[in-house]
Amino acid sequence: MNIGIAGVGLVGRVLALNLLQRGHTVTLFDEDTAYGDKAAGMTAAGMLAVFAELESAESVIFDHGNRSIALWPDLLEQIGIADAYQQEGSIITAHPQDYNELEHFIETLKFKVPEASEIKLLDRAALKELEPDLDQHAKAFFIPHEGQVDAQRFMKASSNYLLSHPDVTWHEETKVAAVLDGAMTVGDEIKTFDWAFDARGLGAQGEMDDLRGVRGEVFWLDAPEVKITRPTRMLHPRYKIYIVPRPNNRYVIGATEIESEDKSPMSVRSSLELL
Template structure:
């Protein structure tokens, strides 16, 4: 079949990858191939179904856990390696903020002992020796052994290379929209057997009512810190600025992220930069000499319940509302979409309210 995909961000590229095995795929994207304007480019790409479960539904946590299993199979299909890790994550709090950590632990939806465990300073020294050696030691800790992360920019690049090698037609810098059961781009209407709309916030005006898509602002830092070695993502529970530090390869770190109910897409503010920097310095003094590679802001595409949705209207499938869980959920969202296209939705897990037929 001829497949037309709008949006070559996270969901568009992965959907193209899965569909290109059997179908002829054309990708339309408003941006160039680096997708620097997408949420996908900015993200920390942590895969944290349990940590995120504090604010998500049980269903979303289960989708995240299935995605964890599916990621390695997706990455195996790529022509370039992508950093992917499943070494767990740590949640820390300073003495005065221990109440925040206890509250967080109370709201985790996983199973204590399997999905999360309280650990002491001795276990911290095994997992993260540099954190255990900090002058202000952490006494209140949670370890979430199954959480993961990947390098999002490596992933986007590897997908670009693989998709082009597979003959996917990639129309970069080509804004497109859905018109009825066709795609409108370059002042022309294009016909396809199926159309998949993965434009994230770019699809805001075409979301089926009564749903409403909004942008949720996030600011992140990228640091190069040769004096810091962390083996897994770390979250700091803090009453004013909870942050995470996600260590990528070669002492590169993503520190984030603010979450502000605003569609303001201006550059990051001094306040946010100070909060992120001071929080990461409070976790590890080695960040003092880190190079700031990037401070950037972006918008997460979110629906009113902050959970994702797939709408099916005859030939057109729309996937949106990935909010702060795009990497966490992408494999499952793509699996559902491909099953709809290929007609084997009964062979994979069903998630209530995920798919809506119009």
């Protein structure tokens, strides 16, 4: 079938790759360049943290997240970056004054899904064995099945793969005004397809009144003397702070959650609060 996709951020790329696996022809439209200079995927830490989402979500989100974790390895192998996937578990800890919140968080998870019984309590010695550079913490929990995808490598590799694929046509810097049943409005033209998918995110606000933006700010930290190998969450009263390792002792640290559609650079206030 001939498939049209409006919006080629992370979701649009995943959709396109899956459709190509099934032998379909794909036409892509996006206001951005093919390398996603403005895409949220270029900022994403790429945590596969299904338990973390349970704090404020229903168990169905947990189920979908587990299915996503199972699908990522084949997808990354398809575009030649199988090593961009890591599933060696994650760490969640807190400062001593927030230990009660940490315990409450874990109990909430155990109440919501039986799989949370696999979460392991770590004392200082056990934590040091897993992550020596976190040995200043006396209490933490290890979540065995979580991990991460290197989102920035995925964005670049998927761009290269899709641009070179014979069954893909990519219209860069092209705005889709509306997505219809099997069609899209592009400029003065209506493009028809067997199926048309809308993956524009906030770009679809004109057709979906209840869409709203949430601004998540992160920064990258070069720390040559620090070695943390797993995604690590620090429970904090204000932010869901995480530290996600990247190659060469670089770390993605985030994230603020501000209800806003502002795409300007990270504010000084947010930087200082996360630090």
